[in-house]
Amino acid sequence: xxxxxxxxxxxxxxxxxxxxxxxxxxxxxxERKVAKGIEKYKIIEKNDKISIACSGGKDSFTxxxxxxxxxxxxxxxxxxxxxxxxxxxxxxxxxxLERYCKDNKLPLYVYSYKKEFGDSLDxxxxxxxxxxxxxxxxxxxxxxxxxxxxxGANKLATGHNLDDEAQSIIMNTFKGNLKRSAILGPIxxxxxxxxxxxxxxxxxxxxxxxxxxxxxxxxFPVKFSECPYSNDAYRGEIRDYLNEIENKHPGTxxxxxxxxxxxxxxxxxxxxxxxxxxxNICGEPCxxxxxxxxxxxxxxxxxxxxxxx
Numbered sequence: 001x002x003x004x005x006x007x008x009x010x011x012x013x014x015x016x017x018x019x020x021x022x023x024x025x026x027x028x029x030x031e032r033k034v035a036k037g038i039e040k041y042k043i044i045e046k047n048d049k050i051s052i053a054c055s056g057g058k059d060s061f062t063x064x065x066x067x068x069x070x071x072x073x074x075x076x077x078x079x080x081x082x083x084x085x086x087x088x089x090x091x092x093x094x095x096x097l098e099r100y101c102k103d104n105k106l107p108l109y110v111y112s113y114k115k116e117f118g119d120s121l122d123x124x125x126x127x128x129x130x131x132x133x134x135x136x137x138x139x140x141x142x143x144x145x146x147x148x149x150x151x152g153a154n155k156l157a158t159g160h161n162l163d164d165e166a167q168s169i170i171m172n173t174f175k176g177n178l179k180r181s182a183i184l185g186p187i188x189x190x191x192x193x194x195x196x197x198x199x200x201x202x203x204x205x206x207x208x209x210x211x212x213x214x215x216x217x218x219x220f221p222v223k224f225s226e227c228p229y230s231n232d233a234y235r236g237e238i239r240d241y242l243n244e245i246e247n248k249h250p251g252t253x254x255x256x257x258x259x260x261x262x263x264x265x266x267x268x269x270x271x272x273x274x275x276x277x278x279x280n281i282c283g284e285p286c287x288x289x290x291x292x293x294x295x296x297x298x299x300x301x302x303x304x305x306x307x308x309x
Contacts, residue, residue, distance in 0.1 A: 002019065002020075002022075002025055003022065003024070003025060005024070005025075006019075006021050006022045006025055007020065009022050010022055011023050011213060012209070012210070012213050014029075015246075015250045015251055015253075016250070018250075026214070026217070027214065027217060031066065033206065034202055034206065037186065037204055037205045041185075041204075042187075043187060043200045043201070044067075044070065044074070044077065044202070046074070046076045046077075048077050048078070048154060049080075049155070050067065050071075050077065050078070050079045050155045050157050051080050051081070051144075051148035051151060051153035051155070051156050052064050052067055052079055052081050052082065052157045053083075053156060053157065053159070054081050054082065054097060054159075055083065055092070056083065056092070056093065056094055056096060056097040056223075057222055058211055058212050058220065059160070059161060059211050060158075061097075061100075061222045062159065062211050062214055062218075062220065063159040063202060063203055064081065064106075065218065065220065066202065079106065080106070080109065081097075081101055081107065081108045081109065082108075082110075082147055082151075082156075083110045083111070084110075084113075084140055084143055085110060085112040085114075086112075086113050086120065086121040086136055086139075086140065087112060087113050087114050087120020087122055088120075088121055088122060088227065091227060093223075096222070098110075099221070116304055117139065117302050117303070118302050119300075121136055121139075124300050124302070128300045130300070132233070133233035135296055135300070138292050138293055139296070145196060146284075149195065154197065154198065155198050155199070155200050156197045156199045157199075157202060158199055158200075158201055159203055159211075160203065160204065161203045161204070161206050161210075162203075162204065162206055162208070162254065163239070163242070164208075165201070165204060165260075166242055166257050167238045167239055167242060168181075168184055169181060170256065174238075178267060178270075179274070181267055182267035182271045184260070185201075185204075186201050186202075186204040187200050190268050190274060191272065193276050195276075195284065195285045196285060207254075277289065279291035279293075281294040282304075
């Protein structure tokens with residue numbers, strides 16, 4: 001993997017092995033590791049139609065680039081791009097993503113909170129004393145799933161990396177929510193349901209700093225700024241907590257995720273008989289009688305556009 005240039009001009013030091021890599025070796029390492037994860041866990045299969053959730057940030061741009069590259073080799077794979085405009089002033093700019101997709105002949109579909117629910121995230125938060133991520137996450141997940149389903153995709157690829165997964169594992173552990181942990185993994189979900197487009201995470205085994213380094217070295221047209229509402233989230237606290245431990249004990253994040261993968265089959269087996277109900281209001285799948293989206297929209301006095309089945 002390493003060459004002479006790795007000793008004289010390294011761009012990154014790998015956490016687990018303490019190996020220093022130059023630009024060329026790191027790019028090869030990154031792409032091979034992503035490809036290995038895809039093959040090992042059968043994240044992508046023949047004849048898949050994959051919708052890529054792309055925000056225009058470093059993770060999703062890296063995901064978009066690699067899956068487009070993968071699809072060019074695997075001719076049976078079809079990809080399309082979905083972007084969600086939450087309506088955050090000065091933050092979500094999709095012009096660079098639109099240009100990239102146009103240059104690479106990739107179909108791009110953009111949906112906004114304003115059009116789909118009647119107001120932007122900024123507008124909702126101005127009128128309601130509610131934590132930003134508690135509402136944004138619910139609405140975003142709903143739109144990605146429903147729109148991917150409408151577009152005929154059988155999988156929804158997201159740019160979640162190893163840091164994201166480690167945070168989710170710790171959050172669910174602290175909250176005592178094993179059922180929530182059971183849906184995690186490189187391919188999410190427990191029970192298959194035609195109303196759910198199965199989510200896949202091709203960047204699952206890559207650290208956030210590795211994704212950031214890759215995006216920078218590949219000169220992707222992205223901004224590296226965080227969402228202005230990110231400090232409002234419980235996840236942000238967990239992120240800072242894990243980063244502090246990782247700095248003191250390198251390899252902690254890898255250990256969390258690898259240990260979790262060992263017990264994940266047990267969790268999925270435990271909750272495999274869980275039933276999926278239909279929301280009494282909209283008919284979308286949910287665990288109770290009313291889905292979280294309907295509960296949330298009623299709380300903030302909004303309605304959504306009807307979705308196609």
